[in-house]
Amino acid sequence: MKPIQNKPKLRTLVGSVLSLTLLSSQSLVLANPKPASSPNIHPIYKQAQQELPKNYFTVYAIVDRIARANGLDNKPWRIVVTSNYEINAYASDTNLLTFEAGLMDQLEGNASALACAIGHEMGHHVKQHLGYGPAKQEQARLEELQKAEKDKLIAEQDAQTQAALGAGVAVGASQAASAVGGTGGQILGVFGMLLGGAAQQKAQNIEQIKADIEKQAEERYNQRLTEISQGHELEADELGYIYSVKAGFDPNGCLAVMDILGRMPGAQLDAGSHPAPEKRGDKIKALMTEYPPETLKAEGKNLLSAKSTPLQYQTFSYQVEGGGTFAGLKVLPITGTTEDDLENYLK
Structure with a gap:
């Protein structure tokens, strides 16, 4: 049987990335225009606004606010904003968030989205x-392989049994035809030939039967991959809504994202790794009833008040094997740097 292909996929906002390798990214472009310091912005963000490029400051401030409002500030988050004009964002590696310039552009003017x-x-x-995604995919692959092998074995045994029975019936019918003679004998003879021929034909077609079993297994596997991927996307949509609203953003921002995605070619198809944006939008509307925005905002406001200091940040840059640089912005956990935390034990 040809092996069912394992197809690990990274979860993305609109598509699938086919590798778990680190991005070979352009370095953090500090020459990128910095926003003019806004007199209306909260003072705790003034320094970051002055130090960071506009695109990185925007993402940093949102990540910081979401992390503090949802208890996600116990781990470092890494941010990469690319210059690629793709309407996409994706999660990869460990706590790495990548945002393409195209997505930033299309969501311009809507911080909640x-x-x-x-x-x-x-x-x-x-x-x-x-x-868990690749692990579930591998489990599905193994289960479908095992089922296909079992079905092929049963089909082969059945064909062999049918062939043996058919041969016996044909011989018996031939002997009976000789004994009966006349019209009755002719009928018995034809009957035996038909049964024996059908059984032999089934035995001869066993390779085609096994090929059909393999094809069905492949189709079931692909369907399971779709279900796993779409399930993860809907789960991430739910958290995207909860996290952003707890951080104080407009819940309609999530619907605005789906509106943008819905305008992309082929977006209304519900057969790929992502559910159709319309379906995702309907789920978000249901979430607004299940998790009222007012309740979420109140919960987040309490956490933000308890943790009123923004998370620290620092740029990072790694050399990628084979050449190139992998760079971005690290949003530090509430404990700060390792050196900061170490001070608690060296006093």
Whole structure:
């Protein structure tokens, strides 16, 4: 049997990335225009606004607020904003959030929509979809392989049994035809030939039967991959809504994201790794009833008040094997750097 192909996929906002390798990214472009310091922005963000490029400051501020409002500030988050004009964002590696320039552009002017997209990707990490997804896919592959092998064995045994029975029936019918003679004998003879021929034909077609079993197994496997992927996307959508609203953003931002995705070619198909945006939008509307925005915002406000200091940040840059640089912004956990935490034990 040809092996059912294992197809691990990273969870993304709109598509699938086929590798778990680190991005070979352009370095953090500090020459990127910095926003003018806004007199209306909360003072705790003034320094970050002055130090970071506009695109990185925007994502940093949202990640910080989501992390503190949802108890997700116990781990570092890494951010990469690319210059690729793709309307996409995705989770990869460990706590890495990547945002393409195209998505940032299309969500321009709607911080709540961007917050929902960011919360969605953070949700993939929180639910460990990158680890459990491939594991579930491998389990599905093995189960379908085992079922196909079992079905082929049964089909082969059945064909052999039918062939043996058919041969016996044909011989018996031939002997009976000789004994009966006349018209009755002719009928018995034809009957035996038909049964024996059908059994032999089934035995001869066993390879085609096994090929059909393999094809059905492949189709079931692909369907299970779709169900796993779409299930993860809907789960991340739910967390994107909860996280962003707890952080104080407009719940309609999530619907705005689906509106943007719904305008992309082929987006209304519900057969790929992602459910159709319309279906995702309907789920989000249901979430607004299940988790009222007012309740979520109140919960998040309490956490933000208790943790009123924004998370620290620092740029990072790693050399990628084979050349190139992998760079971005690290949002540190509430404990700060390792050196900061170490001070608690060296006093």
